[in-house]
Amino acid sequence: MPENRLPTIIDVARHAGVSKSVVSRVLSGNGAASPAARAQVLVSAHELGYRVNVAAQTLVSGRTRTVGVLLRRSTSPFYAQLMSELQSAANLDDYRMVAVTGNLDEASEQRALETLLELRVGGLVIGSGTLPNEAIAAVAARLPSVAIGRDAPGTGADVVRFDAERTALEAVRLLSATGHRRILLFDSTSSYSALPRRTAFLDAAAAAGIRTDLVETGYDFGPSLQAASEAIPRLCGPGAATAVVALSQEAALAAVAAAESSGLAVPAALTVLALDMNESVVPLRWDLTGYVTDVRGIARLTWAALTRRFADPAAAPETRLAPLSFHAGATAGTAVS
Amino acid sequence: MPENRLPTIIDVARHAGVSKSVVSRVLSGNGAASPAARAQVLVSAHELGYRVNVAAQTLVSGRTRTVGVLLRRSTSPFYAQLMSELQSAANLDDYRMVAVTGNLDEASEQRALETLLELRVGGLVIGSGTLPNEAIAAVAARLPSVAIGRDAPGTGADVVRFDAERTALEAVRLLSATGHRRILLFDSTSSYSALPRRTAFLDAAAAAGIRTDLVETGYDFGPSLQAASEAIPRLCGPGAATAVVALSQEAALAAVAAAESSGLAVPAALTVLALDMNESVVPLRWDLTGYVTDVRGIARLTWAALTRRFADPAAAPETRLAPLSFHAGATAGTAVS
DNA sequence: TTGAAAGCGCTAACAA
DNA sequence: TTGTTAGCGCTTTCAA
Numbered sequence: 001m002p003e004n005r006l007p008t009i010i011d012v013a014r015h016a017g018v019s020k021s022v023v024s025r026v027l028s029g030n031g032a033a034s035p036a037a038r039a040q041v042l043v044s045a046h047e048l049g050y051r052v053n054v055a056a057q058t059l060v061s062g063r064t065r066t067v068g069v070l071l072r073r074s075t076s077p078f079y080a081q082l083m084s085e086l087q088s089a090a091n092l093d094d095y096r097m098v099a100v101t102g103n104l105d106e107a108s109e110q111r112a113l114e115t116l117l118e119l120r121v122g123g124l125v126i127g128s129g130t131l132p133n134e135a136i137a138a139v140a141a142r143l144p145s146v147a148i149g150r151d152a153p154g155t156g157a158d159v160v161r162f163d164a165e166r167t168a169l170e171a172v173r174l175l176s177a178t179g180h181r182r183i184l185l186f187d188s189t190s191s192y193s194a195l196p197r198r199t200a201f202l203d204a205a206a207a208a209g210i211r212t213d214l215v216e217t218g219y220d221f222g223p224s225l226q227a228a229s230e231a232i233p234r235l236c237g238p239g240a241a242t243a244v245v246a247l248s249q250e251a252a253l254a255a256v257a258a259a260e261s262s263g264l265a266v267p268a269a270l271t272v273l274a275l276d277m278n279e280s281v282v283p284l285r286w287d288l289t290g291y292v293t294d295v296r297g298i299a300r301l302t303w304a305a306l307t308r309r310f311a312d313p314a315a316a317p318e319t320r321l322a323p324l325s326f327h328a329g330a331t332a333g334t335a336v337s
Numbered sequence: 338m339p340e341n342r343l344p345t346i347i348d349v350a351r352h353a354g355v356s357k358s359v360v361s362r363v364l365s366g367n368g369a370a371s372p373a374a375r376a377q378v379l380v381s382a383h384e385l386g387y388r389v390n391v392a393a394q395t396l397v398s399g400r401t402r403t404v405g406v407l408l409r410r411s412t413s414p415f416y417a418q419l420m421s422e423l424q425s426a427a428n429l430d431d432y433r434m435v436a437v438t439g440n441l442d443e444a445s446e447q448r449a450l451e452t453l454l455e456l457r458v459g460g461l462v463i464g465s466g467t468l469p470n471e472a473i474a475a476v477a478a479r480l481p482s483v484a485i486g487r488d489a490p491g492t493g494a495d496v497v498r499f500d501a502e503r504t505a506l507e508a509v510r511l512l513s514a515t516g517h518r519r520i521l522l523f524d525s526t527s528s529y530s531a532l533p534r535r536t537a538f539l540d541a542a543a544a545a546g547i548r549t550d551l552v553e554t555g556y557d558f559g560p561s562l563q564a565a566s567e568a569i570p571r572l573c574g575p576g577a578a579t580a581v582v583a584l585s586q587e588a589a590l591a592a593v594a595a596a597e598s599s600g601l602a603v604p605a606a607l608t609v610l611a612l613d614m615n616e617s618v619v620p621l622r623w624d625l626t627g628y629v630t631d632v633r634g635i636a637r638l639t640w641a642a643l644t645r646r647f648a649d650p651a652a653a654p655e656t657r658l659a660p661l662s663f664h665a666g667a668t669a670g671t672a673v674s
Numbered sequence: 675t676t677g678a679a680a681g682c683g684c685t686a687a688c689a690a
Numbered sequence: 691t692t693g694t695t696a697g698c699g700c701t702t703t704c705a706a
Contacts, residue, residue: 006454006479008699019677024701031702032675049475054455055401056699058392059682066456074411074420074436075618083411087438091445096452098435099411101424108428115433117343118391119403119456138386142343221619253619281412282558282590285620345683356693361685368686369691393683396698 007048016044027052054096058120066096067123067306068116072109072130074101076219077249077278078295079127082148085299086125093307095122106130113139123306126157129193140317144309146302150193151319158305159319160298161196167275167291167324168200172208175243179335180271181210184235186217186224186246186255194247197275201245213241217251224254233262236270242335243271249278249288256286256331267333277327289329298322344385353381364389391433395457403433404460404643405453409446409467411438413556414586414615415632416464419485422636423462430644432459443467450476460643463494466530477654481646483639487530493654495642497635498533500658504612504628505537507663509545512580516672517608518547521572523554523561523583523592531584534612538582550578554588561591570599573607579672580608586615586625593623593668604670614664626666635659 009027013020018037025031026041027050033041044050058064069086071079083099090097100116102109109128116124117139124145126136133155139145140157147157175183185201188194198214205212215231217224224246232255235241244259246252252274256266264270266286274290301320308315346364350357355374362368363378364387370378381387395401406423408416420436427434437453439446446465453461454476461482463473470492476482477494484494512520522538525531535551542549552568554561561583569592572578581596583589589611593603601607603623611627638657645652 051454053699055392055395055457059396060701075417080412080417088440103425117388120392283622390683397685
């Protein structure tokens with residue numbers, strides 16, 4: 001066995017003095033082997049440092065016990081935590097998990113997805129709001145797939161997303177009760193994940209007689225700050241909009257930052273509400289008021305959807321709604337009259 | 338071709354009316370093919386939605402153009418950003434990259450590493466401070482490996498880490514110049530990555546006549562806050578330690594939080610300095626003073642080390658030092674007398 | 675309970 | 691420039 005090469009089943013077989021099929025049976029766990037042979041194989045495998053060659057396994061079986069996770073952006077706390085939670089879930093069920101990340105642009109996201117397909121992963125978690133539905137449909141037809149945080153109608157993929165409708169109703173009720181009649185919605189049109197939340201919020205706001213103006217900020221802090229700095233002085237204040245509702249935590253932080261530098265105190269002069277926050281690992285500059293996503297819950301639902309598909313590949317796609325909880329921070333108050 | 342199966346080279350060959358070796362040559366780019374054949378193959382491959390089967394490629398070549406990245410914790414900003422930057426670097430060189438993450442405990446980290454080995458990745462980036470050197474040596478003997486943020490002496494792996502020595506000298510000079518004579522070092526003994534920084538700092542401090550007490554806090558905010566809340570009231574203040582130096586950004590934030598709740602104003606009554614911060618995507622609660630890690634720079638050095646090894650597997654391992662830059666935040670001041 | 679043998683999709687060496 | 695062939699490591703019949 002040359003140095004730069006991992007031992008194979010044949011090496012183990014030779015070392016243990018049995019045939020390679022016996023080794024395969026023992027190590028994979030299906031198929032019979034005498035206790036003596038079993039013991040000897042295990043010892044030999046351990047001694048040689050044997051590790052299964054997933055490539056060969058994949059080739060022969062056509063499918064791996066490996067789940068691929070596509071993350072829109074590994075640096076976003078939500079996706080980072082999602083990766084972590086999914087890894088735990090996979091470990092528990094004795095699956096492998098690998099993650100890839102797009103980097104802002106759609107091309108690299110598509111490329112990341114390619115990587116997973118080329119590796120012939122047995123299941124796919126799509127944590128991306130920018131991938132078009134056609135792309136999802138193309139892969140979902142081939143292997144069990146779960147789309148996270150967005151709808152994926154007609155693609156055949158399972159969906160796990162936030163309960164946008166409930167959140168919208170609650171948020172509008174809160175704003176209504178505290179006297180807000182005109183607000184700004186910080187939106188991100190480039191993300192499919194924004195769609196259900198935007199729609200639900202606009203519907204709820206309209207029903208409550210709240211006037212809502214859309215401001216395109218995107219999800220990230222930098223661009224949001226720029227957009228907010230322009231929009232807030234122009235559209236907010238007494239007699240104008242008295243609250244900003246943001247689809248993302250970063251956009252909400254940007255709203256507070258922009259308000260403060262425009263001389264609008266938060267929450268005295270302006271309320272800021274985040275529709276989608278994550279539990280933060282470190283203390284942020286402001287204690288936002290809003291709805292906190294239960295990432296672990298999302299990961300659990302996702303894994304459940306995936307295993308359901310492993311068990312029954314023909315099962316009809318389902319949508320599961322993840323729970324959200326309200327966090328009473330320090331950025332919401334009554335409307336200035 | 339059955340539904341639930343990706344097309345193979347044979348499918349493409351049939352569709353294009355050539356032999357499978359022609360297809361292989363065209364798609365892999367090495368080997369000759371007539372312009373006509375080439376064109377026809379490309380058309381057929383695209384029409385069928387052909388995707389290379391990495392498993393088969395790996396099996397025949399023994400090595401893939403896939404690099405595996407092991408992250409200690411995907412939720413830590415440093416590792417999240419590292420993943421992102423490495424993905425960019427890999428894309429640029431037309432390599433695949435997949436990432437796995439350990440989850441706090443060493444067992445799941447070991448398991449994550451197993452996953453990469455089983456997938457027969459062609460190169461390895463070890464972003465983990467807790468993996469023992471023996472484990473690194475075992476894999477580095479088999480495939481090009483780069484350890485990040487730590488030393489890995491005698492393992493055969495390349496190393497990319499922060500310039501701990503320079504940082505320590507600069508930090509001590511700063512503290513010295515502002516009158517600090519006795520300080521606390523927030524340490525994390527469970528991480529190999531702490532070792533070079535701890536050693537360098539203690540040496541520099543001793544040389545400057547600064548008394549340093551070690552406090553074990555770990556790297557994360559929660560545990561650090563607990564440890565800091567106990568240690569700071571006991572060991573800090575006029576006549577005692579006048580500064581806290583933390584190995585991680587999270588520990589530094591915890592120091593400020595604990596100081597404030599103990600009634601010690603920062604930086605008036607206590608200076609807090611972070612030896613390893615990252616550029617933050619969102620505004621944090623406090624504007625820390627300290628040394629900012631250039632994650633992109635680290636990723637570049639890492640990729641360079643990796644490609645060097647791809648080109649020459651027998652090359653001797655090297656250590657590369659990543660640049661750091663000083664960030665003048667709002668948590669450092671002169672010592673209280 | 676065991677071993678022999680076929681074949682998964684691909685590349686590379688060789689022959690035509 | 692092409693096609694044929696062997697074989698990568700593994701699982702899975704099928705016989706023994």
